[in-house]
Amino acid sequence: MGGPHPAPAPPPESAEMVLEILLKLPTRDVIRCCCVCRLWRSVVANPTFRDLHAAEANHVSAAPPEALLVTVTLEPGRPDEASFFRVSFPSKPAAMPHRVTIPSGYSLSNVCNGLLCFALVRDSPEAPAFICNPITGETAMVPKAPPPMGFTGGTIYHIFALGFSPSTKEHKLFRFTFSPFSSIHGKTIDLCVCTLDGAAGGGGWRQCSFRSQCPLLHTFTPLLVQGKLYLVTTGKTGPGELRNPDGLLEVDVATEACHTHRLPFEADQYHSAWDPLVNASEMGGRLCLAVDILSGTETTARKIQFWVLMSSSPPNHHDLHWDLRYSFHVDGNYYFFQPRSVWFDDAEMTLCYRDYNVLFKHGTRGRSPEPSPDADCPQCDRQIKLPQMPSNCEWNIFGGYRPSLLSPLTLAPPSSCWDGEEERHKCEHALLLTLE
Incomplete structure (x- = not known):
């Protein structure tokens, strides 16, 4: 009581x-x-x-970058389907909750925080890019780009890159169109830019052209680091000519300004017929280039160097401040024209380098930076044979992923704004009037 x-x-x-x-x-x-x-x-x-x-913004920018495994299933008579797995999360690899249907023939062009951009690499320059969020499963098609200027024939490549500027809070889609053969279209790169944020997609595409010493390396996945996109050029200037060392294209997402800088390694370290074996990742918030150095014409004596960009220089200056952090020797042949990728596992402090069917893992904890490019370096810590995937499956691992809940639908305008729906309705109306 x-x-x-x-x-x-x-x-x-x-x-x-x-x-x-x-x-x-x-x-x-x-x-x-x-x-x-x-x-x-x-x-x-x-x-x-x-x-x-x-x-x-701090939910994304403050998070460390992760590596994302992307597999695409290709079945005749069925739409292509992409699956996603986080492989550098501080636990066991985890599958994303959604699988996404992607347009046929599309491949992943680049990663922009929590969004993935898929596009066609060759032909169909006006084919729209495709953006998805692997966490929410939402997708969107981006407005079609205009035809490239000054390209009348021959082989043409397109590199799409989705970028985000922390200073302006804008997402922009870039399309670089170029020919791998400078003898056909010279050294011109056609650049189209579309600001995606906003009700009308930022006013559509803006188009211009600029000169480059060499064509872009179409096998290189553009990397976004601190509001700047980075691409690599082939270094080839023409048959029998010396390689050109200016090979890193830096694009500021906010200003859309493009500058070309020298790569950290010597241009003559590669045969004139070979493309530079360069991949990019992010290390400590900075651009890191993984360079597969071959000894002359040999593809078995290999050293992989990891160069970190310490600071940018004024736009009119070609030299950047690079720091050689780590390097290691690897055994085995190099397979040309096969998938490669690189990422840095922040949780394990481990460098990871995928070379076709082999994964190299090299720990950095307790290791000092390399004193010089010519210094002797250790053998790679671990060399893992990767399982053979089915012939109907393509896959690769991409760094720089930061999970986000941003919907691609907030970036792309309604399809009626860009796919000709209004014009098609007018034509159908006129056709029906004619047939009455």
């Missing part, structure tokens, strides 16, 4: 309260919260919450 009264039941949590809590969490934790209860899952699934969470 005189005992203590039971404590009042806590008030039921509201969706507004859960929203305020989840907005303060990084994307990884928000994804986990979907498994707590139906209320939390419904809050995360709400487009309004995703837009608010994506607007918190």
Whole structure:
């Protein structure tokens, strides 16, 4: 009778309260919260919450980059399908919750924070790029680009790169069109840019051309680091001519300015007929180039060097400050025209280099930077034979991924704005009037 009264039941949590809590969490934790209860899952699934969470730039910029395994299944008579797995998360590799249907013949062009950009590499220069978020499963087609200027025939390549500027909070899509043979189209690169944020896609595509010493390396995946996109040129200036050392193209996403700089290694380290064996990753928030150095014409004596860009120089200066961090020897033949990729596992402090069917892993914990490019270096710590994938499956691993809840639908305008739907309706109306 005189005992203590039971404590009042806590008030039921509201969706507004859960929203305020989840907005303060990084994307990884928000994804986990979907498994707590139906209320939390419904809050995360709400487009309004995703837009608010994506607007918190620190959720993405402060997160360390991850490596993402992307597999594409190619079945005759069926749409191509992409699956995604996070392989550098500080736990076991984890599958993404969604598989995405992608346009036939498309391949991953680059990673921009939490968004993936797919595009065609050859032919069909006006084919639109395809953007998806592997966490939400949402996809969008980007407005068609105009035809490239000054290209009338021969082999033409297109490199699409999705970029984001932290200073302007804008997403932009870049398309670089070029010929691998300078004797046909000279050394001109046609550049198209489209600002995606905004109701009308930023006013459509803007087109210009600029000169490059050499064509772009179409097998190199553009990398976005701190608001700048990086691409590599082939170094080839013409048959029988010396290689050109100016091989790193830097594109500022905010200003759209393009500058070409020298690569950190000597141009004559490669045979004149070979493309430079360069891949890019991010290390400590900076651009890192992994360079596969071959000894003369030999493809078995190989050294892989990792150069980190320490600071940029003025636009009119070609030299950049590079620091040779690590290098190691590897055994085995190099397979030309086969997939390669590189990433840095922040959790394990390990350099990872995929060379076709072999994965090289080299720990950096407790290791000092290399004193010079000519110094002796150790053998790679681990060399792992990768399993053979089915013939109907293509895959690679891409660094620089930072999970985000940003919807691609907020970047691409409605399809009626760019796919000719209005013009088609007018034509159909006129045709029906004629047939009456």
